[in-house]
Amino acid sequence: MDSYQMKAYAKINLALDVVGRRENGYHNVRMIMQTIGIYDEIRFSKCKEGIHLMIEGGNVPADEDNLVYKAAKIMKDAYHIPSGIDIYLKKTIPAAAGMAGGSSDAAATFKGINRLFDLDASLEDLMHLGVRVGADVPYCILGGTALAEGIGEKLTSLNPAPECFVMVAKPDIAVSTKDVYEQFDAVQVDEHPDVDGMVEAIWEESLQGVLDRMGNVLESVTARQYPVIDKLKERMKELGALNSMMSGSGPTVFGIFVNERVAREAFEQMKSEKLVPQLFLTEFC
Numbered sequence: 001m002d003s004y005q006m007k008a009y010a011k012i013n014l015a016l017d018v019v020g021r022r023e024n025g026y027h028n029v030r031m032i033m034q035t036i037g038i039y040d041e042i043r044f045s046k047c048k049e050g051i052h053l054m055i056e057g058g059n060v061p062a063d064e065d066n067l068v069y070k071a072a073k074i075m076k077d078a079y080h081i082p083s084g085i086d087i088y089l090k091k092t093i094p095a096a097a098g099m100a101g102g103s104s105d106a107a108a109t110f111k112g113i114n115r116l117f118d119l120d121a122s123l124e125d126l127m128h129l130g131v132r133v134g135a136d137v138p139y140c141i142l143g144g145t146a147l148a149e150g151i152g153e154k155l156t157s158l159n160p161a162p163e164c165f166v167m168v169a170k171p172d173i174a175v176s177t178k179d180v181y182e183q184f185d186a187v188q189v190d191e192h193p194d195v196d197g198m199v200e201a202i203w204e205e206s207l208q209g210v211l212d213r214m215g216n217v218l219e220s221v222t223a224r225q226y227p228v229i230d231k232l233k234e235r236m237k238e239l240g241a242l243n244s245m246m247s248g249s250g251p252t253v254f255g256i257f258v259n260e261r262v263a264r265e266a267f268e269q270m271k272s273e274k275l276v277p278q279l280f281l282t283e284f285c
Contacts, residue, residue, distance in 0.1 A: 058091030098248025107140030239266035
């Protein structure tokens with residue numbers, strides 16, 4: 001084939017715990033990761049030489065600093081691809097939002113180039129390369145519902161999480177994951193999410209068990225700096241969300257609904273209140 005197109009799905013964290021710090025500065029985490037139906041679109045095409053990246057939407061660089069470019073370069077070098085690659089990226093996932101937008105785009109690049117050039121690389125092969133781009137990239141290659149450990153690269157696939165509706169609100173704030181983790185070291189956290197209990201609830205297909213165990217220790221940093229995060233969490237609950245939490249290092253907030261009508265009414269109400277510039281209603285995928 002001469003071109004290949006695919007979707008790069010965003011993620012949220014249903015639980016995020018930090019359990020230690022390594023000598024190299026990276027943090028050991030335990031997280032429950034979940035893909036959701038918000039996605040970027042990426043098209044890959046063969047060309048004579050080089051790597052050419054064009055981006056529509058989003059305030060992200062279209063140069064060698066972009067994770068898509070880095071992933072393409074790694075694939076080109078690892079598999080000795082002689083021809084060039086044109087990449088067109090249409091952004092929808094908010095940037096610097098705790099939703100792994102850049103990592104998801106990189107993951108799609110590994111998978112897309114694999115298909116475009118019929119390289120026959122396994123998911124494990126791609127995940128091994130993906131960690132060189134970022135800790136979330138292996139998970140984004142895997143997708144679905146998963147337990148992530150280590151720096152996020154040790155993954156265990158789980159049963160699909162119980163079906164529900166997810167409202168996602170991205171405030172007009174950009175948060176640096178690196179800065180949040182650095183500040184986290186100085187914060188005392190009294191409550192940690194029950195990650196093992198959530199894994200068990202997912203195996204038992206208990207949405208209530210998942211809801212009861214949602215938690216994100218990084219809220220102790222980001223929500224303290226940006227009060228809008230707690231405001232969004234409370235507003236979603238007032239409108240019918242059964243629970244609400246910040247995703248990743250933030251500042252995105254999501255709320256879980258089981259009733260579609262309640263979810264849609266809450267979405268329309270939040271949209272009319274204009275609390276955030278970016279608001280989505282989606283599902284797990």
